[in-house]
Amino acid sequence: MDFNFMVGGEAGQGVQTVGYVLAKAMSRGGLYVYADQDYESRIRGGHNFYRVRVSDKEVGALSETADVLIALNKESIDLHREEVRRGGSIVFDGEAVKPDKAEAAALFDVPMGKLATETAGSRLMTNSVATGSAIGLVDYDFAILEKVLREQFARSGEEVVEKNVKAARAGFDHARQERGRSFGFHIKPQRPAAKRMLLSANEAMSLAAMAAGCKFMAAYPMTPATSIMEYVADKGRDFNIVVMQPEDEISVVNMVIGAAYAGVRAMTATSGGGFCLMVEALSLAGMTETPIVVVLGQRPGPAIGLPTRTEQGELEFALHAGHGEFPRAILAPATVEDAFDVTVKAFNLAEKYQTPVIIITDHLLATSYQTIARFDVSKVKIDRGLLLSEEESNKQPDYKRYTYTESGVSPRALPGLGKSVVVADSDEHNEEGHIIEDSETRTKMMLKRLRKLDGLRTEIGAPRFHRSPKSEMTLIGWGSTYGAINEAVALLEKDGVAASHLHLSELWPFPAEAVAAALKGSKKTVVIENNATGQLAHLMRAETGIKADKCILKFDGRPFSPAHIVRELKKEA
Amino acid sequence: MDFNFMVGGEAGQGVQTVGYVLAKAMSRGGLYVYADQDYESRIRGGHNFYRVRVSDKEVGALSETADVLIALNKESIDLHREEVRRGGSIVFDGEAVKPDKAEAAALFDVPMGKLATETAGSRLMTNSVATGSAIGLVDYDFAILEKVLREQFARSGEEVVEKNVKAARAGFDHARQERGRSFGFHIKPQRPAAKRMLLSANEAMSLAAMAAGCKFMAAYPMTPATSIMEYVADKGRDFNIVVMQPEDEISVVNMVIGAAYAGVRAMTATSGGGFCLMVEALSLAGMTETPIVVVLGQRPGPAIGLPTRTEQGELEFALHAGHGEFPRAILAPATVEDAFDVTVKAFNLAEKYQTPVIIITDHLLATSYQTIARFDVSKVKIDRGLLLSEEESNKQPDYKRYTYTESGVSPRALPGLGKSVVVADSDEHNEEGHIIEDSETRTKMMLKRLRKLDGLRTEIGAPRFHRSPKSEMTLIGWGSTYGAINEAVALLEKDGVAASHLHLSELWPFPAEAVAAALKGSKKTVVIENNATGQLAHLMRAETGIKADKCILKFDGRPFSPAHIVRELKKEA
Amino acid sequence: MVTLEDYPATTTAWCPGCGNFGILTAVRKALVACNLAPHQVLLVSGIGQAGKLPHYTRVNTLNELHGRALPAATGAKIANHELTVVVVGGDGDGYGEGGNHFIHAMYRNMDMTYIVHDNQVYGLTKGQASPTSDPGFVTKTTLEGAWAQVNPMVLGVATDTSFVARGFAGDIDHLAGLIAAGIQHKGFALIDVLQPCVSFNPRNTYKWYRERVYKLDQDKAYDATDRSAAFVKAQEWGDRVPIGVIYKKDKPTFESSLPAIKKMPLVRQPLDPRQIEPLLDEFM
Amino acid sequence: MVTLEDYPATTTAWCPGCGNFGILTAVRKALVACNLAPHQVLLVSGIGQAGKLPHYTRVNTLNELHGRALPAATGAKIANHELTVVVVGGDGDGYGEGGNHFIHAMYRNMDMTYIVHDNQVYGLTKGQASPTSDPGFVTKTTLEGAWAQVNPMVLGVATDTSFVARGFAGDIDHLAGLIAAGIQHKGFALIDVLQPCVSFNPRNTYKWYRERVYKLDQDKAYDATDRSAAFVKAQEWGDRVPIGVIYKKDKPTFESSLPAIKKMPLVRQPLDPRQIEPLLDEFM
Ligand SMILES: Cc1ncc(C[n+]2csc(CCOP(=O)(O)OP(=O)(O)O)c2C)c(N)n1
Ligand SMILES: Cc1ncc(C[n+]2csc(CCOP(=O)(O)OP(=O)(O)O)c2C)c(N)n1
Ligand code: SF4
Ligand code: SF4
């Protein structure tokens, strides 16, 4: 089963709520959902849409077609008419929306405003009528929707809840009556419904940060990262997590460094523009050997670019950001599930190697919802590395913050926790942390710091590799494109084309050997990236010598669909 | 002839003046000079030294040995004793400096303080006695020194000039009398002396900027870039150049962008830490298509690192700095001469392609002096690219700043110069410069901007390539290491080892074909860089697939000497 | 004669009812009142809802980064001081991200007009607290309520800024008058504009402001050139909120200290490589 | 009992005669006076000559970037508010590069002491004008003379900072007293220290300062809690320059608004992944 809802309308019309409630209702029924949203950088007006893809198998990418389009305004019909599949339906309120062409079969006029007024006494519940009618159209279980609505509106009080439920019921009934038989697609909840989570990568990262013991977060709002700070600020209150929004991103990252130096796990989340302002301090974290976690949520640049759209244009920037040379790890989750694991890992790597760790995501991953198995929190292990306890610190009157070690990692005391005096320095320094000028110490300290890359290299997980027997090509991607490429491979298989899929979600230190091994004997390598210059392809060649035979690049601010990838692959063949 | 002076002492003792005057006097005599300085990040105390290498042939690198060491303090003897060549001399004032070991042959006690007081009535002239004695020791022409001293102190008034000349004369006479015959090395000025310039790359870049018509410079002090703003502020006054030092580097770069948008050639100069703060606006310049020139004077990082030392650790950072993807050019002068040409070129490229151009130098190049032919100003051509005149602007009531063109470059009108209205935008935009959200315009605009790379690629000069017949290896470098590698090749040749030298000073768009062509058939490729990770080697592999067989890396904050390179090459062989 | 038609209004991406509309109209009216044609004016803006303003009429525009409009305006003004430079931005943009430039631009006193759309909230990023949010204002990032409140009027007086004023987006004519006065003023003119954000600021609404604002120019006793009086007046915020010119001082502009632009704007000066010949001599 | 021996002096890279020596001695004395042991204190510094201070005695140190000491100190203090946090930096560092953090840190009012070594010049980079350079001060980057002068005391009063003072490096005991008072003060304490730079500031010398400074605490009539009076006093600069506490106000610290650290410092709190289980339910 592969069914797609689409909800379209202006910003402010509630497109997101309708979409999210539909997605949640489907997920609750034990189905898999992949939901993505497309919206403009404005608060009211313009055109937004929300796509909810439903399947009985795991789904990780969007579909280009819709089976039911809920059009909250006329523009939604005009813009998405072509995407509605034959046999699909366009749900709208004929009182508010006047479609100019009559696509008799598809159009389904639901008197939403009228039903809302009649049943709930207010036009405000129009959207719930719409949601209910969509659920009715596919003959889904109203009880599930009702439960979701009750939760969704709980914060607004009992009355609002009841009105929304009534309105939804009216929509549901209307759809059952009018199209109960004629509409061809039905969705049945699984019985018993598997219990799974529905969430976005931003939510997964927020949860992971809290699980990993992050105690301090500073951030400055920037799409698509803002919801991380907002979620942690809200939910972290119960766990004594401090979230601060200071004057700018420079302040942000230096606060994070200060907090990490003083001994708490600390992080920030931003987008490319804000990240730019952090790179000097990234280098500082490298020099002072301070463990910080920075989430870089990419969106299309340069400059302000397209603030509410998606892109993967900052891999090489993240890799080389900051002046001078210092060790770092770069992780780029491929799925929502990954986002959780990778974030926990980021905190551990940061502290084990006492250096900055960057998590790269993008607007797509940050804002799209996926149905996944509940996180197994018992698997979250906190490894703080070489951290001295208060007692150990007390025993070291001559403690040296930057003692030379084989691993490059020096035991870390915390200021004020024990009698050791902890000197962290931004200049080149000796083991005590004091400024030096001589070339021997400089060389030794550089080597000490860079040795940490050897350890980090052993921590980097092997890339995902789905090798297809008789593979004619290997598709290579990183980060958020995983789901789309994965499905493209399946589509190709149906067309009789065998393709392998190599996917990187832990990018630095680069797993060169694993990549080279996977690509050994590959007939054709195709790198697929949501950017214009082929950054992974460039990096892969630098690290392995392997030049991609083809790059499929997309930089229009929109995510890949599996079908798009297949089309691009066929173009040449 | 290859002769080396070294002057050592504390910061504040005048090491730089003595060294510079010696260098200038030698250059005036028609000889070639290469002078470099080594100093700490402090104003008084510590240990500084200045090396002046003199030859009758071009020299572009330092020597590890000294023939005359002028030791203004005891530490200078202790630290540099081993560097003084057999038969060389250590000049010092026995009254102030008490060497602990008697190296009878080398030590030359000049009663500098006494002679200064006797002849000039003040101990303040001690350094000129030292300079004079060094000149005397090598039996150079005192008249040349006198002239240089007169110019050097002219700003301080007639009396100071006379005193310094007298003191120098006393030192000179003393040396002639005491060591006239016994000292084995003599330096003779060329007759007639060729007229050449002696200057640093920072000075060359400053001159070039003024020649190229830079009218606005904003900068925030940061070693090793500060002297550029200081020179332009001083000399640019006569040419109506405005130099500003605002609150921080973010202000700096946005001022430069504002000025460039309004139509003047504008630049800034900074080091890695300051550059970090500029990268968001670099991306802005890419998006708004504003021509700016940024000098990145590298020094050892990360963070504050070694502020007064040298390194080449920011090539990849410069290449990928800024969020999103946009065209840029990266030029890295190899010599002082290059620094002039490259800077003129930078302004032309910036305006022809309406995009940021980065000039990468480093502390070594910025602060060391080279004797070169006088710049031929008549060769400086100012090409402002597609700039509309006031009349042309008046004719375009519907002027569009970002008109699509084949080259990607749109005709540029200036605000207030003509009736066109000029809309520059940091968001993704349409041809008019207004914000858009649709994917078609986005794709077209990205392609338009990135097409400029095609043009830029044709502008990038071929790398210098000295192919040696029967070459056993190719040494590859970029930027400031040119002189050292060049000389290493000559040293190898003397040892019977034939080596070629490939050197890049225009790095982006990367001249991949030229590099691949040059390396075709090379038996062994050795990349030589003043950094710890081999950034050019990494980039070269990414761009050409060629993996260096060996990297010689140095990251102790000190420059390469030719001898060091040869030693490293021999280690393995 | 310049008319409002020279500054045609276009469609916007603002929410219906937003205070920004009033500011846009006031800016257009003020430019007309000053008889400035679009090509004589440069609007520099930051990022935020306010930063979109220049896109909504026909005028030279440099839409900058978040927080960076002032330095860009500074560079542009030095390059061509014949341009009338007006800078617009939000409260987050100007007092948060751009706070350093704000303080230093006021000290520098260049001849430009800085209009801050002060909705006391981050609009474009959907409702976080801003530096001017009222203490206690609860948002998704300030769950315990906003903490400290930047008072731009006090900072203006503290930096001895030559023109410090507050306007209200709900009183377009008064605001247009202030902006015109700011443009005509020789020096840096700060105009903080109370701007209701109907989507994210349920506290500081049109009504809230209307109940509080009063016009300073109606108080004949108030002397805006008295710095100490201005310091006290600038602190007034709560039951009563003064609008109008809070502080005014005649002092030289930064541009007037630049010999390089005495004769003509930098951008009009000819370029001649040969000028450096005498400098080369010094290195011989 | 903590003694001066707990804060041993080391060799420095400062110029002989530099005002920084006086400040270093005063800091050490103040810490001893407050009976604080080195491990209880965190010195955060920026970059510049001033920024080297923490390296010259034995104490917890975070030597930060140029201009960024205050945010780092903020983060550290929130992580462990049991630490006594003292921040040191230069005038360029604090009022130039770090100007935005300076303003906002003052508004925020965290319990820390900020000592600015104000030599009115950029020392470490060899003598460029700083934001506090006297107008007309000629340097290699201000050939027409420095233009505008930031007055940190006025900004302190304008931001309603809870402790605003000026000291003089040439009067160590008075300065040590101010620093001790700043440390003991609950809230943000700004102490701007007149610091002769013998290498690059030939104008504002020991003599120049000595001839001008006078102690405010000797003026019984002066009420440092009167904001208007403080505003006027803070402007005094020229023939007479007041040192001592210019403004003082009791107000709650930012930390006091954080429920998370009410019971114990963040850094002492246990970490437990299982705490998120109930949150997971919400996504089911
Ligand atoms: C460096 C950077 N950080 C963050 C953002 C995201 N951002 C865009 S607008 C905005 C705040 C808008 O608030 P304000 O300046 O008050 O303007 P308003 O939308 O309220 O008019 C932010 C944080 C950005 N574009 N750049
Ligand atoms: C981002 C950045 N910009 C510039 C510098 C170079 N720099 C180091 S110290 C300094 C100024 C020092 O002046 P001040 O802060 O007044 O300290 P002082 O040396 O006078 O004590 C500058 C500009 C830097 N380290 N980092
Ligand atoms: S969010 Fe607020 S400021 Fe932005 S357009 Fe809407 S009402 Fe105006
Ligand atoms: S340069 Fe000035 S501030 Fe720096 S150490 Fe020397 S005297 Fe002190």
Ligand SMILES: [Mg+2]
């Ligand atoms: Mg706002």
Ligand SMILES: [Mg+2]
């Ligand atoms: Mg200073």
